[in-house]
Every structure is written in C-alpha cells, then in structure tokens.
Amino acid sequence: MDNEENKQRNSSFESIDILITRWRNGTLNEILDDWRWIFSYSLRYKGVIAFYLILGILSTTLALVASVAGKYIIDIITGYDVARLWIVIAVMVGSGVFSLVFNSIISRITVKLSIDINNDIQSDIFGKIVDADWMEINKYSNGDVLNRFTGDIGTVSGNAINWLPSIIIAVYQFVATFFVIFHYDKVMAILAFASAPFMLLVSRVVISKQREYNKKVREMSSKVMTFEVETFYNLDTIKSFGITEQYGRKLKWWQQAFKKISLDYNLFTIKTNIYMSVVGMLVGFAAFGYCLWLLWTHAITFGTMTLFLQQRGALSGAFKRVLGIIPSFLSSSVSAHRIRELVQLPKEVHVPRSSELDAYVNEGFAIQLRGVDFAYISDKKVLTSSDLVARPGEIVAIIGPSGEGKTTLLRMILGLIRPQQGDAVIRTASGGVEIPMNADVRHLFSYVPQGNTILSGTIAENMRMAKEDATDQQIEEALRIAKAWDFVGPMPDGINSRIGERGRGFSEGQTQRLAIARAVLRDAPVMLLDEATSALDVTTEREVLRNIIQQKPNKTIIVTTHRPTVLSMCERVYRVVDTKVTELDETQSARMAIDF
Numbered sequence: 001m002d003n004e005e006n007k008q009r010n011s012s013f014e015s016i017d018i019l020i021t022r023w024r025n026g027t028l029n030e031i032l033d034d035w036r037w038i039f040s041y042s043l044r045y046k047g048v049i050a051f052y053l054i055l056g057i058l059s060t061t062l063a064l065v066a067s068v069a070g071k072y073i074i075d076i077i078t079g080y081d082v083a084r085l086w087i088v089i090a091v092m093v094g095s096g097v098f099s100l101v102f103n104s105i106i107s108r109i110t111v112k113l114s115i116d117i118n119n120d121i122q123s124d125i126f127g128k129i130v131d132a133d134w135m136e137i138n139k140y141s142n143g144d145v146l147n148r149f150t151g152d153i154g155t156v157s158g159n160a161i162n163w164l165p166s167i168i169i170a171v172y173q174f175v176a177t178f179f180v181i182f183h184y185d186k187v188m189a190i191l192a193f194a195s196a197p198f199m200l201l202v203s204r205v206v207i208s209k210q211r212e213y214n215k216k217v218r219e220m221s222s223k224v225m226t227f228e229v230e231t232f233y234n235l236d237t238i239k240s241f242g243i244t245e246q247y248g249r250k251l252k253w254w255q256q257a258f259k260k261i262s263l264d265y266n267l268f269t270i271k272t273n274i275y276m277s278v279v280g281m282l283v284g285f286a287a288f289g290y291c292l293w294l295l296w297t298h299a300i301t302f303g304t305m306t307l308f309l310q311q312r313g314a315l316s317g318a319f320k321r322v323l324g325i326i327p328s329f330l331s332s333s334v335s336a337h338r339i340r341e342l343v344q345l346p347k348e349v350h351v352p353r354s355s356e357l358d359a360y361v362n363e364g365f366a367i368q369l370r371g372v373d374f375a376y377i378s379d380k381k382v383l384t385s386s387d388l389v390a391r392p393g394e395i396v397a398i399i400g401p402s403g404e405g406k407t408t409l410l411r412m413i414l415g416l417i418r419p420q421q422g423d424a425v426i427r428t429a430s431g432g433v434e435i436p437m438n439a440d441v442r443h444l445f446s447y448v449p450q451g452n453t454i455l456s457g458t459i460a461e462n463m464r465m466a467k468e469d470a471t472d473q474q475i476e477e478a479l480r481i482a483k484a485w486d487f488v489g490p491m492p493d494g495i496n497s498r499i500g501e502r503g504r505g506f507s508e509g510q511t512q513r514l515a516i517a518r519a520v521l522r523d524a525p526v527m528l529l530d531e532a533t534s535a536l537d538v539t540t541e542r543e544v545l546r547n548i549i550q551q552k553p554n555k556t557i558i559v560t561t562h563r564p565t566v567l568s569m570c571e572r573v574y575r576v577v578d579t580k581v582t583e584l585d586e587t588q589s590a591r592m593a594i595d596f
Contacts, residue, residue: 034332035333042161045116052110053165057169061176070303070310071304073303074301126149128343132347133345135417153339156332159331180307180311184300216265354438356435357433364555365556366429368427369422369423371387372422382405383408383579385580386409386576389572390557395569397566397570398574404579406530410560415438447530448515449530454499454503454515458495462518463479481520483513483536509540533566
C-alpha cells in the first residue's frame with residue numbers, strides 16, 4: 001500500500017468529517033450551491049455525459065463477465081468442464097476487448113469534455129473578471145486571481161463532467177462485484193466487503209500525524225518557491241550589489257531545510273506503510289485461508305477460488321474509489337466557491353447613452369470634475385471638494401507630492417473609480433452632450449501609466465495592442481510622433497524587432513517613447529500621461545508633446561508631472577495637496593515647477 005493510497009484514505013476520512021460538520025452547522029447548503037453552479041455548465045453536455053455513463057457501466061459489466069469467464073476457463077483446464085472451452089474463451093476475449101475499447105472511448109471523451117468545459121468556464125469568467133469593478137477586483141492580488149482563473153477552473157472542469165458518472169459507476173461496480181461473490185459464497189462476500197472499510201478504519205490512527213507532516217512540507221515548499229521567484233525577479237538588483245554568492249548560500253540553506261522535513265515525512269510514511277501492509281497482509285491471508293479451506297473441502301473449484309481472490313481486490317478498490325470521490329467533490333466545491341467570488345463581484349458602471357459621444361470624436365471632448373470627494377478607505381479622504389477642467393486643444397498638468405492623489409484623479413477620469421460626492425463627466429466641445437465617466441467611454445481615451453508597460457514580443461505586436469488593425473505605415477508614423485523611430489528605424493528588423501520581458505534590451509527612455517507611441521497610435525481624442533515623460537530629456541519631451549498636439553489639434557491632454565518644462569507648455573496647472581485640487585495661476589505654476 002503506497003503513499004498515494006494512504007493520502008487518499010486520509011483525505012476521504014477528512015472529507016467525510018467535513019461533510020458531517022457542514023451538515024451539523026447548517027453550511028452544507030453552501031457546498032450544494034457551489035455544485036449547482038458547476039452543474040449549470042455540466043448540463044450543457046448532458047447527452048455526452050449520459051453516453052459516458054452508459055459506456056462506463058457497460059465496461060464494468062464486461063470486466064466482470066471476463067472475470068467470471070476466467071473462472072470457467074480455469075475450471076475447464078483443471079478438468080471440471082471441457083465441453084464449453086471455446087465458448088468461454090470467446091466470451092472472455094470478447095469481453096476483454098470490448099472493455100478495452102469502451103475504456104479507451106471513455107478516456108477520450110473525458111479529456112475532450114474536460115477541455116471543452118474548461119474553455120467554456122474560462123471564457124465566461126474572463127469577461128466577468130475584466131468587467132468587475134476596479135476597486136473590488138483590486139482587493140485580490142494578481143497571483144490570486146490568476147490562480148483562481150487557471151488552477152480553480154481546472155479543478156472544476158476536471159470534475160464537472162465525470163464526478164456524477166464516476167460515483168454511479170463506482171457504486172455499480174461495488175454492488176455488482178459484491179453480488180457476484182455473494183452468488184458463489186455468502187461468507188466470502190462478507191469477508192471481502194469487511195476488508196476494505198477495516199483497512200480504512202485502521203488508517204484513521206495516523207491521519208493527524210500525516211496532516212501535520214503534509215502541512216509542514218507544503219509550507220516549506222511555498223517558502224522555497226517564494227525565495228526562488230523573488231530572486232529571479234530581482235536578479236538585476238542582486239547582480240548590481242554583487243551578492244550572487246550570498247544568495248547561492250541562502251538557496252542551499254532553504255534546500256537543506258526542505259530536505260530535512262521531506263526526509264522526516266518520508267520516514268513516517270515508510271513506518272506507516274509497513275504497518276498498513278502488515279494489516280493488509282493479515283486480512284488477505286484470512287481471505288486466502290478461507291478460500292483454501294473451501295477448496296480443500298471441495299466446496300468450490302480452483303476457478304471459483306481465483307475469482308474470489310480477484311474480486312475481493314476489485315471490491316476493495318471500488319470501495320476506495322467511492323470514498324475517493326468525496327475529496328474531489330469537496331475540492332471542486334472549494335474551487336467553485338473561489339471562482340464564484342470573482343463572478344459575483346460588482347460590475348463596472350455602463351451608461352448606454354455613451355454611444356452618443358461617438359459622433360463628436362473629431363471636434364474633441366472636455367473633461368470635468370466638479371466638487372468630487374473620494375476615499376479608498378472610508379475614513380481617509382484622498383480628494384475633497386475638488387474641481388478640474390481640460391478642454392480640446394489643451395495640455396493640462398496635475399502636480400503634487402507623491403501619494404497625494406494624482407494617479408487617483410486619472411483613475412477617476414478613466415471611470416475606474418467613481419466620486420463618492422460630486423461629478424466626473426466627459427462632454428462634447430460644444431457642451432451639447434454630457435456623460436458621466438464610465439466603462440463605455442473608455443475607448444475615447446489613450447492612457448500611458450507610470451512604470452514599464454511594454455510586453456515581450458515584437459515592437460509591432462506591442463503597438464497593435466492599442467489598434468489591432470493598424471498598418472505598418474500607421475505604426476511607423478506613431479513611432480515618429482513619439483520620437484521612437486529614431487532608434488527603431490535603424491534596427492535590422494525595424495518594427496518587427498523583438499523586445500524582451502519587461503522591455504529588456506531597451507532603455508527606460510526608449511520604453512517610455514514606445515508606450516507613448518502606442519497611445520498615439522490609438523488616436524483617441526483624450527490622452528492621459530501619468531509621469532510618462534519622466535525618463536526623456538527636455539528637448540525630446542517638448543518635441544513629443546508638440547507632435548501629439550499637431551497630430552490632432554483638438555486633442556485633450558492631461559499629464560501628471562514634476563517637470564518644469566512640461567508646465568511651461570500647459571494651459572492650466574492643478575496642484576494636489578492635502579486632498580484638495582487647486583488651480584494655479586501663471587506665477588504660482590512657475591514657482592511650483594521649481595519647488596517640485
């Protein structure tokens with residue numbers, strides 16, 4: 001009996017305990033709700049599931065027929081009945097072949113359905129995640145969301161199709177096998193039935209200790225993985241400090257710690273396996289001894305004895321499979337619950353009237369915040385009674401100390417967050433149409449956030465994120481406007497040159513110009529630049545901003561910056577400090593530029 005069997009037994013008992021606890025405290029309905037959600041996807045394939053179930057029952061039946069046929073062949077060979085030899089051989093071979101074919105078909109169907117349902121769930125969930133309210137989805141880490149989207153959906157899809165058929169087939173196999181043995185000998189049937197639960201009951205003694213070791217191994221494995229991920233992510237920093245040898249020593253320390261706990265667990269598992277194997281042999285010897293006694297007394301044939309011993313193992317295996325399905329049932333419920341948490345998040349605000357703005361794209365749009373209040377945490381205001389306006393053809397700057405709310409203003413303008421008081425609106429240049437900021441007006445914006453937003457791939461692939469059908473000529477023009485063609489043009493592969501992960505192979509200033517070019521290519525009437533020119537020299541910065549305005553004179557540009565060169569090009573400058581947004585006059589703007 002190996003380590004995996006021990007884990008399965010222990011997991012089965014823990015799962016039963018969980019189900020009993022849930023039933024007692026009245027929370028079992030949560031599990032049932034999760035499974036009703038899973039079955040909403042399973043029902044899309046009910047016809048195939050029914051076919052899968054029929055094949056499974058047929059395969060199990062034919063396997064039993066083959067075993068019984070094997071008994072008769074043995075009896076024939078040992079001289080009890082030679083008249084039906086070829087008929088029995090034909091039945092045995094035919095049953096085996098059909099069982100093999102059915103099992104192969106079932107395996108194929110299971111994999112196909114698992115992939116289909118995984119794709120269905122991911123397609124549905126993806127749309128709901130990306131449309132979730134920004135504040136709500138950001139309560140979850142990116143790693144957690146990704147783990148739910150891949151790992152949890154994988155768990156659900158793996159069990160959504162085969163869970164019910166598997167338990168029906170396992171129960172059918174258990175009952176059918178029991179009655180086959182019972183038909184030949186009642187005592188042997190009871191003995192075969194008793195051996196499986198007896199083994200499981202004995203194994204409960206070691207559950208708590210095994211859980212403790214299992215937990216320690218998982219925790220240590222997570223710590224080692226965290227160390228490795230952080231090391232590779234910060235490899236540039238580690239190299240720059242010249243501490244690679246130090247990190248090599250740290251890795252060896254973590255490896256030794258993991259080795260110790262793993263070997264302790266292994267020793268415990270070996271001792272447990274020896275104990276359980278001894279118990280298993282005793283039960284097996286009891287069944288074998290009883291069969292020998294029946295054979296000695298001529299109560300059964302040698303073929304019947306072989307059938308007994310073979311089906312005793314099959315009965316025990318079927319019993320384990322029935323119990324083994326319970327952990328999968330609970331695991332899928334937990335995964336489904338984690339997925340449903342994301343699905344049930346509040347959605348972004350959509351205003352159907354937003355489409356009215358599309359007719360005014362060429363004349364441009366004004367952005368206005370009127371008396372807005374906002375707080376990420378209820379008792380800690382980020383913005384208070386703040387106003388801002390930016391009109392077509394203007395460059396408007398937002399300045400202020402780090403962490404005072406500049407990026408928050410841009411998020412509000414993009415409709416990612418909503419003011420708790422006041423209004424954030426986009427309106428036509430003439431003022432004829434005014435719409436609250438929401439997800440449906442976001443296509444009117446180009447946005448260059450802080451940090452490196454360049455992805456691995458080619459330059460062209462990065463550009464076409466903003467405009468999927470952009471031609472090579474349009475990409476080149478955008479690169480020229482952003483002063484990125486200066487370094488892209490001379491490259492042997494031009495716009496098809498590859499960019500490494502996180503923009504590797506390019507300087508910070510070059511990646512900023514590529515990000516600006518991408519926003520230019522989108523050609524939206526409103527452009528938001530969040531510290532997007534911080535790595536550019538003064539001359540390049542001014543040229544880029546002039547090029548953008550000249551490309552489309554009615555474009556509205558809002559920048560967050562500390563650079564005095566940008567402020568001198570702005571029609572208006574707003575300062576964010578102590579939760580207030582204040583418009584500065586020309587004298588104040590010049591003075592604040594020097595201060596910042």
